[in-house]
Amino acid sequence: MTALTDPLFDPVRAGRPTLWTNPAYTPADDPEAAAALAQAVADWARIAPLLARLFPEVGEAGVIGSPLVDLAPLRGALGHAAGPLFLKADHALPVAGSVKARGGVFEVVMTAIAQARAAGLLAPGADVAALASAPARAFFAERSIAVGSTGNLGLSVGIAARALGYRAVVHMSADAKPWKVERLRALGVEVVQHEADYTSAVAAARAASQADPLSAFVDDEDSELLFRGYSAAAAELAGQLDALGLPIGPERPLLLYLPCGIGGAPGGVAQGARGMFGAHVHAFFAEPVQAPSALVQMAHGVGQPVSVYDLGLSNRTEADGMAVATMSALVAKRMEQRLAGVFTVGDDDLMRYLALAHDAAGLQLEPSATAGFAGAHFTARSPQGAAFRARHLPGALAARAVHVVWATGGSFVPAAQFTRFLDTGRALGSDFDLHRT
Numbered sequence: 550m551t552a553l554t555d556p557l558f559d560p561v562r563a564g565r566p567t568l569w570t571n572p573a574y575t576p577a578d579d580p581e582a583a584a585a586l587a588q589a590v591a592d593w594a595r596i597a598p599l600l601a602r603l604f605p606e607v608g609e610a611g612v613i614g615s616p617l618v619d620l621a622p623l624r625g626a627l628g629h630a631a632g633p634l635f636l637k638a639d640h641a642l643p644v645a646g647s648v649k650a651r652g653g654v655f656e657v658v659m660t661a662i663a664q665a666r667a668a669g670l671l672a673p674g675a676d677v678a679a680l681a682s683a684p685a686r687a688f689f690a691e692r693s694i695a696v697g698s699t700g701n702l703g704l705s706v707g708i709a710a711r712a713l714g715y716r717a718v719v720h721m722s723a724d725a726k727p728w729k730v731e732r733l734r735a736l737g738v739e740v741v742q743h744e745a746d747y748t749s750a751v752a753a754a755r756a757a758s759q760a761d762p763l764s765a766f767v768d769d770e771d772s773e774l775l776f777r778g779y780s781a782a783a784a785e786l787a788g789q790l791d792a793l794g795l796p797i798g799p800e801r802p803l804l805l806y807l808p809c810g811i812g813g814a815p816g817g818v819a820q821g822a823r824g825m826f827g828a829h830v831h832a833f834f835a836e837p838v839q840a841p842s843a844l845v846q847m848a849h850g851v852g853q854p855v856s857v858y859d860l861g862l863s864n865r866t867e868a869d870g871m872a873v874a875t876m877s878a879l880v881a882k883r884m885e886q887r888l889a890g891v892f893t894v895g896d897d898d899l900m901r902y903l904a905l906a907h908d909a910a911g912l913q914l915e916p917s918a919t920a921g922f923a924g925a926h927f928t929a930r931s932p933q934g935a936a937f938r939a940r941h942l943p944g945a946l947a948a949r950a951v952h953v954v955w956a957t958g959g960s961f962v963p964a965a966q967f968t969r970f971l972d973t974g975r976a977l978g979s980d981f982d983l984h985r986t
């Protein structure tokens with residue numbers, strides 16, 4: 550355990566952008582992660598015919614996937630030093646417009662399958678596409694799915710639950726953006742708005758759901774299914790890099806920059822990537838300076854929950870998806886040796902990245918989705934990044950590494966709201982605070 554009074558927390562407490570590298574990090578082959586990834590990929594393949602029936606936008610193949618976008622035009626502005634630089638465009642994921650489509654849709658559909666099986670509605674081995682039928686809908690209509698969310702998980706769970714015919718109840722934290730609330734209500738989702746933060750919203754949602762035997766609760770703080778749903782993204786990424794002639798291996802490592810709130814989405818992707826690439830992938834989480842729940846927890850040591858409030862931070866940020874004060878204990882444990890590090894980014898820089906991504910590459914991202922852009926600067930130009938490279942990317946490896954910025958949401962943001970984000974980002978100019986520290 551590292552006490553919160555340790556000097557390593559000084560820049561974090563001061564709200565300064567920081568890269569913390571994990572002293573317990575152990576790049577290695579990871580058979581446990583590989584087995585979990587294989588299971589996740591098989592599960593997604595099994596539910597694909599049902600997804601195709603429920604969501605026309607995923608096409609006949611029933612795949613919820615996103616493109617890999619070359620970020621070459623942004624290299625200079627981002628302070629990127631060397632190696633290919635890509636953006637994993639999960640902001641454009643079908644169904645929910647954010648990385649949460651990978652977790653939320655997966656958990657809802659897997660829950661529906663389990664319930665239908667238990668009720669004798671679906672025989673073992675039967676085609677799960679039958680769950681899009683009228684009798685199945687009638688069965689789900691008597692049940693509900695509940696979730697606590699800062700917004701995007703609520704959207705993905707709400708959309709998937711309603712598509713199957715469930716009642717859906719989404720408890721939103723005070724940080725949730727009004728457009729997300731409106732969109733859910735338009736789908737017939739019951740939205741309960743809380744004055745309090747995300748942790749309180751989840752606790753309220755859990756208590757309400759547990760009191761109702763016909764309600765299933767998607768527990769963002771502690772869900773194996775969400776984690777598994779996210780993890781399969783690593784296999785998709787491997788296929789895309791192979792197709793580009795950039796297979797990851799001993800001669801070409803991979804650096805991932807993953808925006809983090811409670812930790813499920815980045816943790817699932819990071820673990821899946823370990824299963825896929827073993828010792829040759831290095832995953833970093835990215836957080837707002839006022840809400841670095843993973844940095845605080847991982848640097849303090851896992852096992853005993855700590856919050857950003859314990860460091861006197863506010864948990865206030867424009868990056869609503871990352872406004873989380875205490876990270877998931879489940880994810881913290883899984884990341885103990887698997888996480889390379891965590892860095893933090895100021896809100897002004899998040900808005901600058903948002904404008905840059907739009908103006909230089911035509912991307913529509915929300916503030917939470919942009920934190921990963923800071924990864925290239927931190928790993929190439931900070932003293933902690935230099936120490937990390939010396940230890941884990943010796944010789945020519947650093948120059949050959951592929952960098953992937955995970956863009957986690959934004960394509961569903963209404964035009965008027967996006968224009969406001971864009972105006973803010975443009976007005977701040979292109980002089981990143983991070984590059985001046």
Ligand SMILES: Cc1ncc(COP(=O)(O)O)c(C=O)c1O
Nearest residue numbers: 701810811812813814870957958
């Ligand atoms: C756009 C976006 N990025 C990143 C995250 C972080 O994901 P997680 O909370 O699973 O760490 C969220 C969470 O809602 C999000 O909405």
